[in-house]
Amino acid sequence: MTATEQDAGGGSTTNRVVIDPVSRIEGHLRVEVEVSGGTVSKAWSSATLFRGIEKILxxxxxxxxxxxxxxxxxxxxxxxxxxxxxxxxxxxxxxxxxxxxxxxxxxxxxxxxxxxxxxxxxxxxxxWVDITSALSANAGATEALAHSVSPDADPIDFAAVKSRLQGMVDTGNLGPFANAYWGHSDYKLSPEENLLVTAHYLSALDxxxxxxxxxxxxxxxxxxxxxxxxxxxxxxxxxxxxxxxxxxxxxxxxxxxxxxxxxxxxxxxxxxxxxxxxxxxxxxxxxxxxxxxxxxxxxxxxxxxxxxxxxxxxxxxxxxxxxxxxxxxxxxxxxxxxxxxxxxxxxxxxxxxxxxxxxxxxxxxxxxxxxxxxxxxxxxxxxxxxxxxxxxxxxxxxxxxxxxxxxxxxxxxxxxxxxxxxxxxxxxxxxxxxxxxxxxxxxxxxxxxxxxxxxxxxxxxxxxxxxxxxxxxxxxxxxxxxxxxxxxxxxxxxxxxxxxxxxxxxxxxxxxxxxxVPVADPANPVEILRVIHSFDPCIACGVHVIDVDQDKTYDVKVI
Structure with a gap:
């Protein structure tokens, strides 16, 4: 869903983009964000579901x-x-x-x-973790990394984890790893670090x-x-x-x-x-x-x-x-x-x-x-x-x-x-x-x-x-x-x-x-998600991004 409005300063149009839905949170939330000069200049947080439990009691x-x-x-x-x-x-x-x-x-x-x-x-x-980068990791190097950062951790077969991820990619059944901003320029972990944390993601499920x-x-x-x-x-x-x-x-x-x-x-x-x-x-x-x-x-x-x-x-x-x-x-x-x-x-x-x-x-x-x-x-x-x-x-x-x-x-x-x-x-x-x-x-x-x-x-x-x-x-x-x-x-x-x-x-x-908050690409606003998720909101979230410099509409799905 998109909408436009007149910019109050000079009458030029700006584009608002509904980014919906945000997963990995609970409930319903809408966040509207204005981006100017590559950073967020304004933000509005809207809970879109009436609770009413007080009335019930x-x-x-x-x-x-x-x-x-x-x-x-x-x-x-x-x-x-x-x-x-x-x-x-x-x-x-x-x-x-x-x-x-x-x-x-x-x-x-x-x-x-x-x-x-x-x-x-x-x-x-x-x-913070790029799953696709983990596919290029060296399993042996990841094992050495795991031992260096935590010598007492239980051993993991990182080659098996990498193979499991590759199988998900090959079949197109990415499950919880589908539809993310993989390859975004602001992902900083090395392939081995990405594989390490991904393996722990799976361990944490148990x-x-x-x-x-x-x-x-x-x-x-x-x-x-x-x-x-x-x-x-x-x-x-x-x-x-x-x-x-x-x-x-x-x-x-x-x-x-x-x-x-x-x-x-x-x-x-x-x-x-x-x-x-x-x-x-x-x-x-x-x-x-x-x-x-x-x-x-x-x-x-x-x-x-x-x-x-x-x-x-x-x-x-x-x-x-x-x-x-x-x-x-x-x-x-x-x-x-x-x-x-x-x-x-x-x-x-x-x-x-x-x-x-x-x-x-x-x-x-x-x-x-x-x-x-x-x-x-x-x-x-x-x-x-x-x-x-x-x-x-x-x-x-x-x-x-x-x-x-x-x-x-x-x-x-x-x-x-x-x-x-x-x-x-x-x-x-x-x-x-x-x-x-x-x-x-x-x-x-x-x-x-x-x-x-x-x-x-x-x-x-x-x-x-x-x-x-x-x-x-x-x-x-x-x-x-x-x-x-x-x-x-x-x-x-x-x-x-x-x-x-x-x-x-x-x-x-x-x-x-x-x-x-800096936003490198309003169409892929992983930086905004980092801030939102750091609060661990107990509501689902739709984020709206406005880029007043580019005057451009972004059709975005947030994961």
């Missing part, structure tokens, strides 16, 4: 909310259930046993490890099953684990020594993959794409904290706020400063509201990037757009001097020659997921030890009873993609109001109106991060 038993909100997404299969349970527990003032807290941490930790591995290899990896099985042991099934309920968890029968030993086996298998495959591959990508430490960055970060520690009640991942890239000056998070703006969204009204007072009243007016253009609301913190997700959490943990974060980050910086400031970029956003996978994996070992020790000492409590009362509550949770919040009003054992602020809304929300000057607007984090 009104009038129902509050305990329905965890099961219904969990079905928002089959990718982050656990996060909404746990966040919703926390909101209800906060409203009614109930606590949970230590064992229940540990089980929840382990289940969520497994979700993190599964999600980040899938993201790097199966969602984001092909933005490894993600292992991580999913961890979740299934404690959650009853995957996707959509079902053992977390208000008051605790229900998986008492699964907390046997044998089942927990199996969980530990899966955990160690996953951690080994992270240490010997994922991290080394990340360092290969970082070495070949050093310019991407200057592309796609954003400087405001927010995290609500995660993984409550027992018995002290602290958070393994700290909450905090970083403004203007000042990494070593982490501010405390003030929940009251969170508001959602709708002046540029397809909802009635123009006021910004705290989620506890939020409204979901759809009012579609048609797509107009100069007015309303998204079903997303625009979350803001004290009026500022904020990036959430792995990079926010890693920088906040590092900035606060948490040893679990400092050690992993400094080792990576030493190994790559990068600086702290380099992390505020597309490459840093990609790296943070791997760093966080190491950090979470280390934490899971400790939580599993704690759980086993509690059970062996006779503490088997996993649930405490409660009374449903009328009140308001909120649940915060760090999902793999970022900060998540659920707010609930309970009236006479019924949900009277429910609101959610999800990670991708923070990162990919539309513009908001400036509270000081209503004539100005504040673009969302990804809209700002896209500005300045």
């Amino acid at each position: 009104a009038g129902r038993d509050p305990r329905d909310a965890p099961l219904i909100t969990q079905r928002l997404c089959g990718v982050c299969t656990y996060v909404h259930q746990l966040c919703s349970v926390r909101a209800i527990e906060n409203a009614i003032g109930t606590l949970v046993p230590d064992n229940a807290c540990l089980v929840r941490n382990l289940t969520l930790g497994a979700q993190f490890m599964h999600d980040h591995i899938v993201h790097f290899y199966h969602l984001h990896g092909l933005d 490894l993600q099953i292992v991580a999913a099985r961890m979740m299934a042991i404690l959650g009853g099934k995957n996707p959509h684990p079902q053992s977390t309920i208000v008051g605790g968890v229900t998986c008492g029968g699964e907390l046997s020594p044998d089942r927990l030993a199996t969980f530990r086996t899966y955990l160690e298998q996953t951690r080994r993959f992270v240490d010997t495959v994922y991290m080394p591959d990340l360092k290969v990508v970082a070495a070949r794409y050093p310019e991407w430490v200057d592309i796609g960055g954003f400087t405001n970060f927010l995290a609500c904290g995660e993984f409550p520690q027992v018995p002290d009640g602290g958070l393994f991942m700290p909450a905090g706020v970083i403004l203007n890239g000042d990494i070593l000056n982490v501010q405390p998070l003030n929940e009251a400063a969170i508001t959602e703006h709708v002046a540029r969204s397809w909802y009635s009204g123009t006021s910004d509201l705290h989620p506890l007072n939020g409204e979901t009243n759809p009012a579609f007016t048609g797509l107009d990037v100069n007015d309303r253009y998204s079903w997303f609301k625009a979350p803001r913190y004290d009026g500022a757009a904020m990036e959430v997700g792995p990079l926010a959490r890693v920088l906040i943990g590092y900035g606060l001097g948490k040893p679990e974060f400092v050690t992993v980050v400094q080792n990576f910086l030493l190994d790559t020659g990068l600086s702290e400031a380099d992390l505020i970029s597309t490459l840093g956003r990609t790296a943070a997921r791997a760093l966080e996978t190491v950090i979470v994996g280390n934490g899971m070992v400790s939580w599993l030890d704690q759980l086993e020790n509690n059970l062996q000492s006779g503490d088997k409590a996993i649930y405490w009873d409660y009374a449903m009362i009328s009140d308001s509550g909120r649940g915060f949770l760090e999902a793999p993609r970022g900060a998540l919040g659920h707010w609930i009003d309970i009236d006479n054992s019924t949900t009277s109001r429910y609101q959610m602020v999800v990670p991708t809304t923070w990162n990919l929300g539309p513009r908001s109106v400036d509270s000081v000057d209503a004539s100005k607007s504040i673009p969302g984090p990804m809209e700002q991060a896209l500005v300045g």
